[in-house]
Amino acid sequence: MRETSGELARGGVVVRTLLSAIALSLGLLMQPSAVVGAGQLTEEPYIKPLKRKEPYRLYVFGDSFAAELADGLRWALRDRKDVTVIKRTKAATGLVRDDVYDWMAVIREVLDKHEPQIVVIAMGGNDRQDMRVAGRRLERFSEPWRAEYLRRVDRLLSMLNESGAAVYWVGLPSVRSTQMTRDYRRFNAYFRQATRRYDMVFLDVEKLFAGEDGGYSAYGIALDGRMQRLRDGDGIHLTVAGSQKLGEFVARRIRADLRAAAAASRSAN
Template sequence: MTAFCAAMVFAGTLLAAVGAAEAKFYLPMPRPERAEPPKPAPGTRTEGPFNVVVLGDSLGDGLWAGLYRVFQGDERFNVIKHSKVASGFVRSEYYDWNKEVRRVLDEERVDIAVVIMGTNDRQVIVDQKGARHALRAKGWEAEYRRRVQRFTDDLQAAGAQIYWVGLPVMRSERFGGDMQYFNEIYRQEAASQGIPFVPTWNQLADGQGNYTAYGPDLRGRERLLRADDGIHFTLAGYQVLGSVVAEQIRHDVSKGFATARAVPRPNEAQAEEEAPAKEEASETLKSAQAAPIEVPELRPGRADDWSWPLR
């Protein structure tokens, strides 16, 4: 009996010790102190409102609509549309973006410039000397790069933060081949000037990088995202496109945008004088030249109908 009682006492002591250990193990840890958010660098600001100005062609129209809805309720951003349907860098006699961007800068304070361009540029280009160059020819690429450089120079001289949005995947492989060619030019020019290039090709493709008309919307629901022409988007699709751009803008704003304005932009005469030097510098960049592609069968009114005269 005595031995039994001793065993019971020992067992009770052991259980108490285990219980105490368990109780100690499950005690809540001290609450960690909250880390202070990183402070923006000197000479930058994270508070809005920021004027987000969308510049581009018909895809720019849709991207503006998407960004407007994605930023809705975020008082830091004021989304402004300055896009032009059927425009581009090639047909300057129809719409000269190198002149129009100066007009926009005179009319608006452009804090953030969102640019998407290219679907109407599969055409012969006429250089400063009046020479005509076919798409993808060396002279075509040199003149096209010159116009892109002048465009971004003006925006940067006005102190705008530029986001160059890459063209999305297209249904037509032949049309898409030219869009990839343009994307490589934009990517190289953006990199040479410290401009963020926002890729969208894979972000709006299927798991294998191919075109798909359907995909998840911003709520994860399977929706029709692309228009019947295989180029443009539905409103749901433009919101997905806008969210890709908005994500990078919000990330950069949280770190702080420079508030200091750049040097005054050169006048048009100065820009023309600087053009040859820019062209020579651009020769050092890797050419975006790709293998020739077949010309697709055209249908009047489509964005890939680059025939001239217009039908």
């Protein structure tokens, strides 16, 4: 698994220092992936180079948190002509209630019709509930529930892996409710475990929005170096400044992988 965590500087220092710290921390672990094969270390781009001159199709899938992420990614990548960000999100959905919204079917249809080269996923926040499987109720976070949930995540990642798309799974941030935060960390552990199996990128964003004590904070250092409100009044969602900070963090990793893809394409030619 390729994992990135975000931790931004906080405190009353000058704006230039803050911006430098933000740029440094956002840029950590953004290097191309190294693949070992036949006893030799070689560089292989995580994003496959395009064979035709056209923009990369970047799809964002998930719930309302993913919608905010998609808005932030569009903002962060607004000046790039080689990437098109497409938002395919639906609030109050996840992997538990596939009878309400079947993400497997939705994503499979997109893969078949549009062949995205880059996929960003953020979900899980609505999955803190029991699930029904073959008429049987599985209690939330019980061992049978956990096994079924991991199976669903694995099915999704297996399908994406077969598509050849570069996958970035964005973890859940801490929220105002301490119980929800504990549950979100549980989901992050599930996603981290699942992405590791396929050597996919898991982006840990909890520290990106953490307060001085490492826990939830509605305020933080925005991309302009100023202290701003980053979280909505519900203690869960993001403000515009928060979504831009999240989008920039994820975009930093994607830009690094795009540079590696471009370098590989030049070397091949």
